Amino acid sequence: MKGGVLLKLLAWGIALTLIGLPVAGVLTGRFAAHSWPIRQLQVSAEYAYVSAEQIRAAVAPKLDAGFFALDLDDVRAALLGLPWVARVDARKRWPDTLELTVYEQLPYARWGEKQLISRAGTLFTVAGADQLQGLPQLSGPDDQLADVVAFHTRCLRQFSGSGLAVTEVALSSRGAWRLTLASGTTVELGREAAEQRLGRFLDVWPRLASGSNGVPASIDLRYENGFAVRWADAAARAPAATSMQPGA
Template sequence: MTRAGAIRLSGWLLALAVLAVPVVAVLRGWLAAGQWPVKYLTIDAPYTHVSAAEVAVAVQPLLQKGFFAVDLQRVRAAVAALPWVAAVEVRKRWPNTLVISLREHQPWARWTGNRLVGADGDVFSVPAAQMPAALPRLSGPPGALPEVIAFYRSAVAACTPRGLHVAGAQLTARGSYTLDLSAGAHIVIGRDQSQQRLARFLAVWPQLAARHSEMFVYADLRYANGFAVRWPDAQVPAVTPPSTPSAGNT
């Protein structure tokens, strides 16, 4: 390329650069928040525990840059951080609307402290003032939730036909189970042969209930050949067990 040609090419490049500056400036202004603001927020939700106002307050600071600059990931994270929100979908609708669809947690039980278990098995937390009262109470070591849920459900299926309503289940760090009944009674089952021990107790329960007008206070099934039952009037246990529970079941 000749020197004259190089000079002409440099001149063209310089001219294009000069022209590009106002074009970029125009585009930036055209895409700015003032030109394309988000005017409408559409929320699709059941509104059982989460209100439209809560969602609007959570996302409002993220809408200030306008329609094109809205970060959908940040909006999704802001809504997902609200109590009771289980899943969120966010999308833009031309020319000025943000659409948010959310699914709420469906509480099924309380789990170890002030956490909740959803109908799909997910664990979540809500403010203490919003904690539902009439839920089964489950507790156990970290990672034991699936096992406790399975035991609770099997216990409910076994106890309900006998007129015993299970309100909760506890699993200790040593693997010992206790059932809590809605009437306030407790059934200590232990950690070995829990299903068989509960079945043995339930087989005798109708005869025991026929002899007592009140619900028992405490039943200890941790015996090799029987169980002990304590009644409100401190009567002698209905089934006399050995003097101590069988080894390894405390």
């Protein structure tokens, strides 16, 4: 009996050792790179601003660790270091595959001179941003970024169907709003009741536009009960109600 028990214990000891050595090796990364290499890299991305070559080049040095020792956080960090990459999902699939989903920054507008605003409302900087076409220009204090984006969104709704297009929204340090239209017209809204003032102007704009005055050079809505229009052709004047005392 004793001999049989000893043999069983010895057999179990050998089995556990044989199992434990590879497991220890995997955990320490000693065998992982050679015995369980990453052979396949599967990438899902839009490839609008980031190329497949950039993604593979950023990930390639990490793959030498092998399947078990590969640190997914390191992979994500390497990809997040690429311009235009906003978020990365990474996972390993047995026995030899790394799967990546790369989400790119989607530009919504320019902010100031060098930065871009993503559609998620975050600021980011990339080389060649000045080459992008068709983005509105937004500006203001950095801590009021969300306010400027929200105001721009509301302006787009107000201008819908008016025949006018907003290309710039600026908020001064004093809290005054100014718009620039695609025609080059500047619109001064002031600090208070900016959207109400804009709505009042857009209500009468169809009548002004039907005249022969051309394109306004500037529109000043900082009046209590009216507004002032300066036309590009100084000789042409359109009737616009103005108060004697401009508002803030």
